[in-house]
Amino acid sequence: MPFPIFFIHPPKSGGSTVISFFDLNMGKDRFVNFVWDQDGWGSCRAKLLENGIGGGHHPFGIHRAIKHPVRYCTILREPLARQISHYWYAASGKNGEVKRGVSVSMPEALVQQGAMSLDEWVGESLAGKNLFVQMLSGHPVLNESSLALAQSHLRQHIGTVGLCENMSEFLLRLAGMSRLKLPFYFEANRTIGAPKGDIPLSDAARQKFLEDNHLDYELFHDAKRLIQNQVDEAGHVFSNALELVQVIQKEINRLENPHIYSSMVFGFDEAFLAKVKSVIGRFDLAPINAYLEFAQSRQPVLADMFEGFVDTVHNGAVTGWAVNLSRPEEKVPLEVRLGDEVVARGWSGESRPDVAGAGYPSAHSGFSIPLPAHVQGGFHVAIANSPESLNNAGIWRQGWHCA
Structure with missing residues (x-):
């Protein structure tokens, strides 16, 4: 039996939207959202082994904590875009969740109060410095080997990595790895009131961020090359499937979405899941099924844990x-x-x-x-x-x- 899938969910990188893919395929609340406390681990571990899918804002290494191998997947985002997104998410009170008791850090509280500028937030990397390298290496404090270890994990242990900017492409490849059939999503937890267009950010803050987060940029570009190699290897069977996925996704995006500005912590609405599936059901999925069959016949051999x-x-x-x-x-x-x-x-x-x-x-x-x-x-x-x-x-x- 395949090992369960664990989704490494970097904050503000489209993770809630990725979880909608799992709920579409497996049903409401089948995704196990891990918690850090030891009591929670036991319950989450049992559910993960039963349901076969889970994840959370946890770095590489959960297989050690649960004493069981997993198939990792993760999603990355252009690092500066992620940092800016987190700022506006904090400014919105985490889409209102702060009023319901969701915890905030001191910098997030200052942002919500209007006492911290975007320049200060970005210049000090207050949403995490080299966060992707930290999460994919499993090193809480970075050292000279952290980037190399994160790159090794990306190639040897993480079955599928995707980019937030190319969600449909990621979910199509993830469906191929996970043996799930529906590579679709609906947007969730988009920041309320985030400004559109150009962001007023000083050149000094931008440059300092780029310098301080150069390890994340190396990893991000490494992931882009790895993804492109996989897409090229699949050839037309992938491109044909992706073309159909994007057509269907446009139809899904036209639905009135109750989750676009809300967290998935309280679960997705089953009636809305049914509406999404009804849209998908109007199409002949033969090109998608052809790619899934191709992908499942060429599963990567992941390194032992x-x-x-x-x-x-x-x-x-x-x-x-x-x-x-x-x-x-x-x-x-x-x-x-x-x-x-x-x-x-x-x-x-x-x-x-x-x-x-x-x-x-x-x-x-x-x-x-x-x-x-x-x-x-x-x-x-x-x-x-x-x-x-x-x-x-x-x-x-x-x-x-x-x-």
């Missing part, structure tokens, strides 16, 4: 545990790296009933890797042939963990 922990460095060996969540019966190849140099290798496979008792799918995940005598410090433990390091595997020295 791992979890692990470095426990100790003692008596000349580094010990811990590692699990291949995708194939838990297999041993995990490990490397001890000093910078870019591999100084020792080993495998999991030792008995660790405590790991299985904690809910991980293997009781033989332990490892103990002897260290060369000359390696006294500065090393970390990683999955072999991967940029992924184990948890608690920053910079170690013999006998103690220092970073």
Whole structure:
């Protein structure tokens, strides 16, 4: 059975609209909106495994928290456009949701009160600096390897990435990956009262934003190249399907939409979902079905997902545990790296009933890797042939963990 899909939902990048696609295909409230608290995780995990689809404003790595592999998808947006959109969303009181008790940050509150300008907001990247790299790397604090890790995740673990600016194209490819049949949406949570046309933003604020968020721009352009390669590979079978999708989407957009300025937190209206489906039902979907059949016959092979922990460095060996969540019966190849140099290798496979008792799918995940005598410090433990390091595997020295 395919692994469940987890949608990494960057704020103000069209995520609520993406969720309308899932509701159209799977029914109202089947999408599991994840929460951070531990009690919520248990309930969300159970629903995700049952329903097969969920997501939230969470970075790459939810497979570690739920101890189960997932197929990731995500959507990106031109970084400055996303930053500006968030400003006007805050100014609107998050489309009125603040009055209903939705939380706001201090900068968002100042924007709503009219006490912070767009220049101040953009110049300081107050809706998040290099947010896409943070979310796709899973690094809460960026370092020199964060961009490379985000790019690796984009290619190896994220089954479909799309652009907010090309929603129909994204959803058509996402339908191909997810085996869902209807690559359509209706717009949701558009900002009330957002100004149209040119935005009054100073050149100084714009330039500072571009400099401060250069990692996001590298990732954004990398995603655009990756998408174009996939579209080119599919050729006319994709372009024919997309042409029909866009025709049908124009008809859907003519409906009176009750969700255009509202959050999906309270669920989509079932009567409106039925109206959207009735529009779709007027068309022959043969070109779309042809692409979906093509895409499903060429599913990308995603890399395995791992979890692990470095426990100790003692008596000349580094010990811990590692699990291949995708194939838990297999041993995990490990490397001890000093910078870019591999100084020792080993495998999991030792008995660790405590790991299985904690809910991980293997009781033989332990490892103990002897260290060369000359390696006294500065090393970390990683999955072999991967940029992924184990948890608690920053910079170690013999006998103690220092970073």
